[in-house]
Amino acid sequence: LQLLALAAAVASAADSAQTIPLYGEKLKGFVTIENVADDQYVLSFKMDDMPSDTRLSLHQAAAPYDSGVMPENCRRARKSPHIFRNQPIEDTTVQGTQLSGHTLILGTTEAIYACTTVILGSQDLMVANFHADPVQGPIHIIPMKDKIRILPDLKYIPHYDGTIGVEFIDWAFVESCENGQNANQNAVGMELGIDSRATLTIQTGVHISLFNFQIFRNGKPFACSPIVIVERRSIKAGGLRLIQPHYYVAVKNVGDELDQLKIREDCLDVATETLHSHFHDFFPTVSIFGPDTIMFKSVVLNSTCASLRPTFPLPAAMVDFFHPTVGRLVLVDTDDRIILTGNLRSIADKDAARATVQISPKSAPSEGCPLYLDDCTDCFTVPDAAIIVGKDDESVSLIGVLPYFKLTEMRSVIVDLQWTEEPFRVCANLTSLPGGALQASLAARRYTPVSAKTMATVVVLEYPANGYSEVILNKRADISSVEAHARPVDMAVTSGPPCGDQNIGPKARSPSWLQIIDAGIKTGKNTSTYTVDEMLISGENSLLGTSLLLSHDSDFYCGSFRFAGDTNRLVARIDGDLHGFVMMSQYAQTGEIPTEVTYSITRPNSSETEFLQWEVVSVTNETCDDAPVFNPFELDVSGCSDDKPYLCAVGDLSSKDGDISTGTKQHLSVINLPISGTRSVGDKSLRISSTFTNDTIGCYRLVPMEEASFSWMVYSNQSLTSLQSLISKRLHLESFQVALEYNRELVGGRCSTYRVTVLETNERLSDILFIFDVENRKFREDEALVCGEKEDSTTSSPITTTPAATSTAAATTKSAAGAAANNTTAAAGVTTTSAAST
Structure with a gap:
């Protein structure tokens, strides 16, 4: 907010006057440039230190503000043609067309004391x-x-x-x-x-x-x-805020006062510490633009050390590691260089070490890591770039600088401790972030039986390299109350309205980010943007699946945070002594997004809450009781705990995220629970045990499932619950597998058309679609309905496209029946969603 206020103040003064620092070994001061008439500007000088023989020249060249080579840049500018030269240091009137983009040089015929290229504030650069x-x-x-x-x-x-x-x-x-x-x-x-x-x-x-x-x-x-x-660049660490408007001017401090900048390559590398003194509010010996940027380097503030992170978006790519090194690396395109940042931790060693990082245009293999370090001519390598801290050490932000390359052409990252006797190498595929951010969004709708109008939207942009998230609010109605609820809106819950407690659950404990949304959404502004210093999407407290309930007087609107991407799903049906389901959903585009888990488990004829241990196990020749917990990395799990989940086996869910319970439907996010790829929990089993007796209750296979949507016309005098029960029995499905949109389309005077979404295996979806007449919105064996004189029989496509945020491309079915169904329904627009099949 301080930076936004400063930007407004700077913008308001841009057309009248601007002050630029002049800084050299023998000369220090400022030049103020004031617009006094059309294309007429007056230069005024205020010097702290200046030799008496100093003269002023204006040359037709530009001198980038690069602190390391500034004297050389000034000398090169003086070799260009001049507009005037050897003028005394006094108020001088210059035409704007002569001044803009050209360089003022202060010095003598033999020496240059300082220079600056003028970019007028009233003009775009x-x-x-x-x-x-x-x-x-x-x-x-x-x-x-x-x-x-x-x-x-x-x-x-x-x-x-x-x-x-x-x-x-x-x-x-x-x-x-x-x-x-x-x-x-x-x-x-x-x-x-x-x-x-x-x-x-x-x-x-x-x-x-x-x-x-x-x-x-x-x-x-x-x-x-x-x-x-050109957009102004700003970086921050703690209370320090540094800005640089463009490539041709010095860095200014707009945060806490500081006499010296202590800059290190990273917090552990004390030998690289350099001191930079301030000149009034400026630090003339550092840059944010250009190849020598201090962006992502570390700064020592009092007794703490922190990374200088940007507060503006940059194209990036990210990768997460889980074994034997855990952490995240981010590659950032700064226009001049590719910067490597992030943090890594060993899950076995106590001592910190440095490792070589290599960026490859090849995808990482499913098993093991390649020896690209020696034989990849298209790779980019940074020796000793990655600091891998010990398992009990505090996190340290690393930095490495690579020559420029097209970030979008790179596919994977390799981290290698080359000096170890045995190969220590980890690799993983990159997730491309062209805008620098992961994005999740929420649409708060007012649900009525005949409409679902969007009344507010919340877009969350998480910038992994920057260490913060941006929240963009847009509202279309008055809002006086904002609440967070723990469960996502689920149209398979038909016992109450979408915004009721039966669907989104009771009011949750308010997370820190809710205060910002609450304050912003209650203001008079229709659109506002706020910054939160948390990873709101991929972090431990991910808001994915969280619902917001907005209200004003007697009007209620609700929606859930969803990631903009395709979805893979695994489902375990729970039967026997317990009844219910556990569903795992993960967005297919990136493995860095937490897996959402939704479950509802009950014990028949019991209303008491029972806590259960849950684990993913590999059942092959063993019995369910003896099956080992899924541990693809073969970790030593002796240090596993909920505060150190990276020391836990992938399948040890109770140790990482706590036990689950019977009774009410629940939702949570789990990190490092892959449901696709070579280390997926797919086709494994979910073992549920009693926390009271430690006895195994059962093992339930985790099965991939997909969605298919179609429109179903029925008589209007039926409740959603009865319709859900009817279609569940007819298709041999559980109620959680059948979702009906709350709002419907009225047909004639007697009928309504509902959008139905079915969750099942790919093979069974083929059979279901085959027995449904999509064109006439009914099951093939059913008779046509008589809906009244106003019935509209001209609708050729009763299906609406599933929003991209919650669906994927049409699935390709495998059976002959499925192929026939697809041929029949393609024109009518049946929507099937399957990330696994795309």
């Missing part, structure tokens, strides 16, 4: 970034009234230095990178030089749209990049 072998770097662009100024900073990739002579390249603004010849403004007679920062100014005569920047070598399209507006 845009950029196109290039990474095309052998050329890389940004090209900044400033649109003006009737002209465009280009600030190039292209250079050769380091290993090409000296191997290519002086080269100039042609360029053009293009509407699409797919057609490089379709230029709406070209560069006739104005080539760009490699390793040149001299600016180019082209007269447009009119305002033109800037979409993409195309460069050419030898007259042929060479590389193309989208043109985007």
Whole structure:
């Protein structure tokens, strides 16, 4: 909120005046640039320290603010043509078109004391970034009234230095990178030089749209990049907040006052600590933009050490490890480099160690890890990049810097302790996050028998690299109360309305993030955004499956947080001494998302609550009692506990997440419970035992199940519960396998059409769809209904598409009956959902 307030204040003053620091070994001060008339600006100087022989020049070049090579950048700028030079340090009036994008240099004819490139606050700064072998770097662009100024900073990739002579390249603004010849403004007679920062100014005569920047070598399209507006970058750690508006100005502290920055590569690497002194509110010797960014490095604040994490989105890819190293690594695209961050922990060793990390374009194999470290020419390797802390140590954020590559082309990560006598290597596949975030959303609906109107939405964006989540609220009605409920809305519960306690359960203990949603959703704003310093989607306290109940006066709206992706499901039917089900759901796109578990177990003829131990076991030749707990990593589980779940076997659910209970329906999230892949609990058994006697009650097979949806027309004088019972008996299903939408479509004066969703195995779904007449919304053997004179018989497709957030592509059935059913129902729009089959 402080940063948002600061941004508003800066924006309001941008058109009038801006103050820029000037910092060098012999000169320290500020220049204030004030707009006094149309395209007229006055430069005013206030110096803390300045030699008496200092003079002012303005040159037609740009000097990126790179603290490590700033003197060299200033010298290169002075070699370019000047607009004026050797002026005294006094108030000076300059035209904005002469000033914008050009560099002020303070010094003498022999020496340069300081310089700064001026980017006027009233103008957009845009950029196109290039990474095309052998050329890389940004090209900044400033649109003006009737002209465009280009600030190039292209250079050769380091290993090409000296191997290519002086080269100039042609360029053009293009509407699409797919057609490089379709230029709406070209560069006739104005080539760009490699390793040149001299600016180019082209007269447009009119305002033109800037979409993409195309460069050419030898007259042929060479590389193309989208043109985007440069966004201010900010990073934070504790109460420290640092911002840098763009590539050409110093870093400013807008958080807690601090005399010195103590920067380390990581918190354990004391030898790399460097000190950076402040100059008023600025830290001129560090950068957030550029290849020498301090982003993701660590800062020592008083007696603590923390990572400097960005507060803005960056493209990323993430991977989680579970054995023998546990933790998460995130790769971040910063435009100039790929930065590796995250934290790793050994589950066996007490001592910390460093490991080599390799990024591979190949997928990780199902068993073992490849020897890519020696033979992968397309891989990118960072020696000693990963700190693996001991099993009892505090977590430490690591950092590694890789040369730029296309993050979307990488598939897996390998972590290797190369110096160990026996191979220690873990690998896993990457999950791509083009926007830098995982996303979950909630749509709060007002349910009536004939509609389900959305009254509010909540979108949660979790940024794994940044260490926070963003909550975006949008409401379409007045809301005076917000409650969290532990269970998701489930249309298989027909004993009450969707927003009732029978469905979403009683009011839950309020999580910390609910206070933010509660405050935001009650404000007068229709849309608002808030930041929460938690991993709300993939963290231990994931909000997935949690419902919100919103209300105002007598109106109630509810919805559940769902991940935007396909879903795999495993179901265990509980029968015998107990009755009920346990359903495990995991989103198929990424294994980093916790598995949601929903269960409802009762003991017939008993109303007492009974606590049960639950485990996933591998039943092969053993009996259920003797079957071993599923432990694919062969862990030593002596240290397993609920506060150290990474030391537990995958199948030891009671030790990791607590016992389950009989009576009411429950919902929880479980980390490291894969239901697909080589270490899946699929086709294993769920063993349930009494916590009182330790006796095994039974083992129940975990079976993959999928969903199919269709519209069913019935007479209106029947309750949802009776309809659910009718279709359950007819199809030989349990009630939890049959969901009916609360709202229905009225047909004529006597009938209603309900959307029905059935949960079953793929083979059985084929049989069910085969006996249903989708076109006429009835079972084939049933007679047509007489719905009255107003019956609408023109509906050709009674099925609506399942929302993408909760369904997947149509399943391909395997049996001949299923094939016939699919052929029959495809045009009518039967929806079958199966992540496993896509």
